[in-house]
Amino acid sequence: MSLNVLDSIRTRRSTRSYDTSRRLPEGIMAALEEAVLNSPSGSNAQESHCVIVQDPQQIRRVKRFAQGVSGHPAAVVVLCSNQKEALEKGGIDTSETLRFVNLGIAAAYILLTAQSLGVSSCPARSFHTKAVQQLLRLPEEVVPELLITLGYADQPPRPKTSKPSREVISYDQYGKEHI
């Protein structure tokens, strides 16, 4: 059974401790591929590249240089950006800014696809870029920018604390609330 988008958004929390006895559900890789391939890309540059790491030894190697990764995930998605392609296809704006926006959207798609299938996740930016690049044999222009760990949580999520909506969302102009 899968959750719809809003339920996935409401229920997803970052998970830092995983149940190591549980394997990811069958079909999740196909679903993740679909999520990545269908995520939008500014100027249609499609400069993003994802490496899905499932081999436990390779996960351990990546984790060794990723201090922001906690627990023992069943898989790690390494979201990368091809800097050369970004510049060639999308110009300076894509090279400097839009490629991060594109990766962010792809990341959201991955997080919600996983959650919809009952798989927990945690994005992590704290890792050594060059080390991960070497371990994954990425070409020089393909730079890892974000990791997403996947697995089954072994602890209930902590309650989420969010700012009041008026501090985050305005209507028609800054600071104006919805009537």
Next chain:
Amino acid sequence: MINTARNISEDELHNRILDFVGYVLTAARALYKEPQTYGPMRLVDTLTKSVQLLEDAGVRDASIEGVLAVIRDNRWQVTANPDVFGEALDEAIKQLVEVTLQDAKLQKAE
């Protein structure tokens, strides 16, 4: 302090040492650019990992278990609620002072 039997193989211990060194080096490198609250977080995680590594290698010290429990219970607050985590660190330090004073008393008695 208790010396216990090593509970993992030589190869696994080697890997855990490398994991630990990798963690500390990458954490230190990144802290130049990361939020200030990440400093205490990485330090207490280093503490937890180093104590675990000692245990894996067959060295355990029961006198610090209370200190570690305080850190473990409050670790999640390190970035969410730094003031509360600061108080937890004070409590852990207080417990370590008590252990230190207890040790001093025992040494005097010898």
